[in-house]
Amino acid sequence: MAAVAVHSAVLGDGRPTLPYAETGRPGGVPLLLVHGYLDSWWTFEPLLRLLPPGLHAYAPTQRGHGDADKPADGYLPEDFAEDLIAFMDRVGIERAVLVGGSSGGVQARLVAGRRPDRVAGLVLLGVPATLADKPKSAELWETVKELRDPVDPAAAAALVDGMTATPMGRGFLQTVVDESLKAPAHVWRETLRGLLETDLGATLTGILVPTLVVWGDQDPLLTREDQQAILDAIPDSRLAVYEGVGHVAYWEAPDRVLRDLTAFLADRTPGPAARG
Structure with a gap:
C-alpha cells in the first residue's frame, strides 16, 4: 500500500493554511483530490x-474543514475554487487532473471551467448537477x-447514514463523523448556504477538458437524470455507472475508481506536470 x-x-495573502495528504512518486501524473461538504483529506484515504504507480x-x-484554518467567512463555491488555485501555486502543480x-x-x-490551463482532466465522483x-x-x-x-454528533452521524449501499467498517465511519465535527456550526451553515444559493448549473458551463463522471446506481441523493445533465453540459464527457454502489464510490469501490481513472488517463493521454 502507498505511504x-x-x-x-x-497559502498566504489572507488565505487559510490547509493541511494536505500526499502520496505517489515525484514526476507522476498530478491528481488533485477535492473533498465534499464537511469532509477532509481523510475521506480519500482508501484511494x-x-x-498505483505513475x-x-x-x-x-479545504478551509473551515478538518484541521484547516477556519475563517469567519469565505464559504461560497468560488472561494473554495480560488483556494484550490492558490494551493496548486503553493505546492508547485502546474496542471493536474482534478x-x-x-x-x-x-x-x-469551477476551476476546470475558469482555468483550463491548469486542468488536464476532470473526474466527478457522485457530484450533483444541481441541488435546487x-x-x-x-x-x-x-x-x-x-x-x-x-x-x-448525531447530526454528523446522520450525514453518513445510508450513503453507501454496502456496509462500511464502523471505525472508518466513526473517523468520517469525527472529521466532520471539526467544522464549527458556521462552516456547516455557510458552506451549505453557498451550495444552495449558487446556480450550480452555471458551474457546468465552459468546461472543455476531458471529463469522467462516476455514479453509483444505488445513490440515495443523485439520479441518472441528474448525471445526464452533467454529460449534456460537458462536450467531452463520459459516464461510468457502478451497479450496487451508493453515493460515495471512493469509499465502497476505491479499487474500481482507480482502475477507471487510470484507463481515463490512458485514453486521454493528458500531460500535467508538477513544477520543481
Whole structure:
C-alpha cells in the first residue's frame, strides 16, 4: 500500500493554511483530490492507500474543514475554487487532473471551467448537477440552519447514514463523523448556504477538458437524470455507472475508481506536470 504523508500549505495573502495528504512518486501524473461538504483529506484515504504507480496525488483539506484554518467567512463555491488555485501555486502543480468527490466536484468544475490551463482532466465522483431540485438538500438545510456549537454528533452521524449501499467498517465511519465535527456550526451553515444559493448549473458551463463522471446506481441523493445533465453540459464527457454502489464510490469501490481513472488517463493521454 502507498505511504501517505501529511503536510501543511500556507497559502498566504489572507488565505487559510490547509493541511494536505500526499502520496505517489515525484514526476507522476498530478491528481488533485477535492473533498465534499464537511469532509477532509481523510475521506480519500482508501484511494490514497491504493494509488498505483505513475500517479502523484494531493488531497487538501479545504478551509473551515478538518484541521484547516477556519475563517469567519469565505464559504461560497468560488472561494473554495480560488483556494484550490492558490494551493496548486503553493505546492508547485502546474496542471493536474482534478478529482471531485460529492459537492467537492462543484469547486473542481469551477476551476476546470475558469482555468483550463491548469486542468488536464476532470473526474466527478457522485457530484450533483444541481441541488435546487433535491428534497434532501432542503431537509438538510432545515437542520443545519439551526445548528450551534458544539455541533451535535448525531447530526454528523446522520450525514453518513445510508450513503453507501454496502456496509462500511464502523471505525472508518466513526473517523468520517469525527472529521466532520471539526467544522464549527458556521462552516456547516455557510458552506451549505453557498451550495444552495449558487446556480450550480452555471458551474457546468465552459468546461472543455476531458471529463469522467462516476455514479453509483444505488445513490440515495443523485439520479441518472441528474448525471445526464452533467454529460449534456460537458462536450467531452463520459459516464461510468457502478451497479450496487451508493453515493460515495471512493469509499465502497476505491479499487474500481482507480482502475477507471487510470484507463481515463490512458485514453486521454493528458500531460500535467508538477513544477520543481
